[in-house]
Amino acid sequence: MHYFFLLLAFLIGVTNTFQSGVNSQLRLATQNPILSSILSFATGLCVLLVCYLLFNKDAIPSFETFRSISWWKWLGGVFGAFYVLTVILIVKEIGPANLLCLIIAGQLVAGVLIDHFGWVGFAVHPMNIWRIFGIGLIILGGVLVLKN
Structure with a gap:
């Protein structure tokens, strides 16, 4: 097993924990858990767009390719939104x-x-x-x- 991947998995856990606290503080600043979630995702989207522009060498898939993707394969974003929003709502409580x-x-x-x-x-x-x-x-x- 590649130790680099094991280290990355561990770092996911570390950053995940800090993400909970940072997003909880964002909620306090905005006074709105949904807006805080949107801002968190928007920041992540900007980082991913920069990474895509810097490191992607492939052409953008056609619109038809996106249309042909099964509905359930889009659920990752739904699960991510559920995760971020619920963490923002409950981390201060528990x-x-x-x-x-x-x-x-x-x-x-x-x-x-x-x-x-x-x-x-x-x-x-x-x-x-x-x-x-x-x-x-x-x-x-x-x-x-x-x-x-």
Whole structure:
């Protein structure tokens, strides 16, 4: 396994935690969770557009290509909006540690199920006792963090 990718995955977790706090502060500044979400996405869009312009060498796909994309493949943006908005709404109420414990538990359960069934184009990695045990440990860790 490439250590660089493992490091990037870890950094996603770190930045994800800071994103929760930054977006929560943006909500306080704007006094509106939906506007804060829009501003967060707009900032991200600007960064991605700059990256696209600097690093993309391929031609932009045709309009017909975009029209032919299955409806469910557009749900990533919906899920992202759900994530950002709900984090903005609840992080001040439950705190970042509790929030992240529950997010990680949900991600692991979903990840193991997606792996097991090969949903959304992933290769099948059957569920086994070790994966179930790992989920149990994550949930136990989450309970310990939530209770203390």
